[in-house]
Amino acid sequence: MRKILFTLSLGLLSQWTFSQTIINRNPEIDAMVKEVSSDSLESYVRKLASYNSRHTLSTDTQNGMPAAQDWVLSKFNHFAESSNGRMTAEIEKFTIPGDGRRIEQDSPGANVVATLKGTDPNDDRIFILSAHMDSRNKNVMDADNFAPGANDDGSGTAAVIELARVMASHSFPATIKFVAFTGEEQGLKGATYMADKAKEEGWNIAAVLNNDIIGNSESSGTLLKDNLKMRVFSETIPVAETEEEARVRRYTGADNDSKSRQLARYIKELGERYVDQFEIKLIYRPDRFLRGGDQTSFARNGFTAVRLSEMNENFPHQHENVRVEDGVQYGDLPEFMDFEYLRKVSGINLASLATLAHSAGQPENVKIDVRGLSNHSILLWEAPKVGKVKGYYVLMRETSSPVWEKKFFTTDTNLTLPYSKDNYFFSVQSVSENGSESLSVFPTPLSR
Numbered sequence: 371m372r373k374i375l376f377t378l379s380l381g382l383l384s385q386w387t388f389s390q391t392i393i394n395r396n397p398e399i400d401a402m403v404k405e406v407s408s409d410s411l412e413s414y415v416r417k418l419a420s421y422n423s424r425h426t427l428s429t430d431t432q433n434g435m436p437a438a439q440d441w442v443l444s445k446f447n448h449f450a451e452s453s454n455g456r457m458t459a460e461i462e463k464f465t466i467p468g469d470g471r472r473i474e475q476d477s478p479g480a481n482v483v484a485t486l487k488g489t490d491p492n493d494d495r496i497f498i499l500s501a502h503m504d505s506r507n508k509n510v511m512d513a514d515n516f517a518p519g520a521n522d523d524g525s526g527t528a529a530v531i532e533l534a535r536v537m538a539s540h541s542f543p544a545t546i547k548f549v550a551f552t553g554e555e556q557g558l559k560g561a562t563y564m565a566d567k568a569k570e571e572g573w574n575i576a577a578v579l580n581n582d583i584i585g586n587s588e589s590s591g592t593l594l595k596d597n598l599k600m601r602v603f604s605e606t607i608p609v610a611e612t613e614e615e616a617r618v619r620r621y622t623g624a625d626n627d628s629k630s631r632q633l634a635r636y637i638k639e640l641g642e643r644y645v646d647q648f649e650i651k652l653i654y655r656p657d658r659f660l661r662g663g664d665q666t667s668f669a670r671n672g673f674t675a676v677r678l679s680e681m682n683e684n685f686p687h688q689h690e691n692v693r694v695e696d697g698v699q700y701g702d703l704p705e706f707m708d709f710e711y712l713r714k715v716s717g718i719n720l721a722s723l724a725t726l727a728h729s730a731g732q733p734e735n736v737k738i739d740v741r742g743l744s745n746h747s748i749l750l751w752e753a754p755k756v757g758k759v760k761g762y763y764v765l766m767r768e769t770s771s772p773v774w775e776k777k778f779f780t781t782d783t784n785l786t787l788p789y790s791k792d793n794y795f796f797s798v799q800s801v802s803e804n805g806s807e808s809l810s811v812f813p814t815p816l817s818r
């Protein structure tokens with residue numbers, strides 16, 4: 371007990387040096403964000419939309435899904451040439467089990483995956499940037515007719531390709547996977563295959579940024595046009611929550627602090643730090659009504675995963691056969707897209723992903739001391755398992771605030787703050803030597 375008090379008093383001393391830090395952009399990441407090109411993105415979308423169909427069950431090796439997958443693989447392999455052997459690419463083949471619904475019988479499926487291996491052999495973290503490259507028509511079983519899928523989800527696939535291009539020549543301690551999934555429209559088949567495999571094989575997936583429908587800025591019906599905002603969907607109560615986790619959540623009031631919600635806040639902070647004149651809206655639900663996305667396959671397996679999506683959707687341009695009806699053009703065509711908007715959303719992804727891959731591990735055993743009545747808050751944690759840190763940020767917000775409001779820096783592994791633990795929420799993130807923040811960890815109570 372005496373020792374603990376001594377440590378805490380050191381914490382009290384260190385708090386006098388804290389101040390609200392103004393965080394600058396990392397020049398390397400800033401340059402990468404600026405390298406993202408709307409012209410490149412447009413060329414990828416137009417190429418993807420030029421195939422007759424990228425339907426999951428399309429078997430046309432000349433003008434269908436297999437041909438499109440070969441093309442994505444060729445892009446990844448080309449970018450890998452600048453990676454000093456750290457980037458490898460493959461077509462991950464598997465059998466999609468028949469479900470009697472959108473996959474009538476066992477069928478071949480394939481994800482296209484580029485892996486940029488981390489430079490720290492002790493760091494087994496994997497960050498996943500994903501999109502689905504399969505497309506669809508109104509009839510979800512139609513594998514033969516023209517289904518360009520420019521925005522859904524050629525846009526997300528283009529972002530994945532563009533970030534692989536820009537990031538391949540840079541090195542990060544942690545591993546990044548760039549993934550173009552199949553089977554999303556048939557029921558999240560490609561993502562489920564990878565997420566289940568990852569769980570079974572014990573992959574240390576630290577975050578999944580899933581991009582689905584990110585390249586249009588004009589709404590149908592309400593005629594809104596806005597290229598200054600996007601949405602990040604994150605689950606509130608984790609779908610994979612255990613009974614014990616539920617008990618702690620109820621006790622601490624952490625209904626708004628799932629790991630995926632922390633990732634969403636992180637993307638908001640990092641994205642808005644690097645991309646000017648842009649606002650990220652946090653949407654407190656796993657996805658939209660009647661719709662889903664590949665992030666769900668990872669969330670079901672307990673991984674931290676969010677969906678990034680455009681602000682305003684245009685429904686006549688999604689899941690519709692290409693046709694003109696009563697003078698209205700239907701279908702998911704490149705001509706309806708806003709490539710400058712797609713560039714900004716891709717930059718948001720890059721800023722977040724590069725900072726995460728540069729970060730040290732998350733602090734371990736993050737606790738808030740709730741053993742006594744006090745108007746101070748005492749937080750304690752341990753150093754991360756991987757990476758070198760120069761210190762930690764303790765983040766703080768009002769219990770009614772959606773985003774973190776104050777940030778305290780310390781080089782210790784504990785901090786006592788003159789704010790009551792009853793009135794605020796806290797979390798702790800590590801800061802690596804180059805200033806990159808880890809995802810933040812919501813503390814569990816230290817009660818005895």
Ligand SMILES: [Zn+2]
Binds near residue numbers: 502554
């Ligand atoms: Zn989609």
